[in-house]
Amino acid sequence: xxxxxxxxxxxxxxxxxxxxxxxxxxxxxxxxxxxxxxxxxxxxxxxxxxxxxxxxxxxxxxxxxxxxxxxxxxxxxxxxxxxxxxxxxxxxxxxxxxxxxxxxxxxxxxxxxxxxxxxxxxx
Numbered sequence: 677x678x679x680x681x682x683x684x685x686x687x688x689x690x691x692x693x694x695x696x697x698x699x700x701x702x703x704x705x706x707x708x709x710x711x712x713x714x715x716x717x718x719x720x721x722x723x724x725x726x727x728x729x730x731x732x733x734x735x736x737x738x739x740x741x742x743x744x745x746x747x748x749x750x751x752x753x754x755x756x757x758x759x760x761x762x763x764x765x766x767x768x769x770x771x772x773x774x775x776x777x778x779x780x781x782x783x784x785x786x787x788x789x790x791x792x793x794x795x796x797x798x799x
């Protein structure tokens with residue numbers, strides 16, 4: 677699992693086109709026609725790789741909480757699937773399972789969480 681955690685005063689994304697990679701992604705794609713804008717959020721760009729486990733996601737949620745408690749002091753998180761960090765991507769089904777698990781864990785930590793669309797290239 678690879679990723680970046682960023683505090684953002686403003687964050688915007690709009691889907692540009694559906695991805696054709698990895699294999700099987702077409703069954704899981706979403707598309708945000710209007711785009712979404714956020715203010716004062718923690719951006720979590722996540723790349724789920726083959727063999728990633730729920731324990732990795734648990735550690736990630738704890739790291740996000742620790743950074744927030746220490747530095748950010750925010751309530752909102754945007755999780756952004758970002759497959760460009762690796763060439764060892766997990767299959768789409770496993771990726772969505774772990775992303776949704778992350779969302780659930782962050783909600784249990786009292787964050788308001790949005791999950792950006794899955795399987796698209798974004799602006």
